[in-house]
Amino acid sequence: DAGITQSPRHKVTETGTPVTLRCHQTENHRYMYWYRQDPGHGLRLIHYSYGVKDTDKGEVSDGYSVSRSKTEDFLLTLESATSSQTSVYFCATQAGANTGELFFGEGSRLTVL
Amino acid sequence: AQTVTQSQPEMSVQEAETVTLSCTYDTSESDYYLFWYKQPPSRQMILVIRQEAYKQQNATENRFSVNFQKAAKSFSLKISDSQLGDAAMYFCAYSPSGTYKYIFGTGTRLKVLA
DSSP, X not given: OOOEEEEOSEEEEOTTOOEEEEEEESSOOSEEEEEEEETTTEEEXXXXXXXXXXXXXXXXXXXXXXXXXXXXXXXXXXXXXXXXXXXXXXXXXXXXXXXXXXXXXXXXXXXXX | OOEEEOOOSEEEEETTSOEEEOOEEEOSXXXXXXXXXXXXXXXXXEXXXXXXXXXOSOOEETTEEEEEXXXXXXXXXXXXXXXXXXXXXXXXXXXXXXXXXXXXXXXEEEEEEO
């Protein structure tokens, strides 16, 4: 296991409130990712990071922002949560671009009422 | 566009029997990785098996094996001697070598019947 922890694991919030999900890794992996998982869609990339302060958008980045101030932490922020952002969010890491395998956190279930 | 297709939303298998989950992908790349991930009810994504495209030999991990057909762009997962603990959602994934990019299929839910 790559030692990836996500917090919170479960959150219920109201439309319009800000939400931050945290991903912490202990493996010194360079690449970190945020995915969302929805029925019928598999996993879709929100944002990824290829180093401290180096981030880029994925395929479903609208309404989300990220920050990576330390190698071990990757934060996902919903500035103003909407019901369409109700989902399960997964953090993943990869040691390097040539290593192949993604390691996943346990997931965070977010419900926006 | 690179895509991964899992055409079976749900499958069932009797305990101790064999089941095959299908996956096809579309790419113009020649060097890439393919993966099968398992997601049990705990939600944790677990790597089951991986295949490097340049290797002709099909990957195997205990009861799990793949049938990798590069020309047909097919990557099926065979589970032998199915066990109750194999019940899960299975995702096929593709990643071009040397990139950050991973493309996931929509998943196949496997039920194991006692």
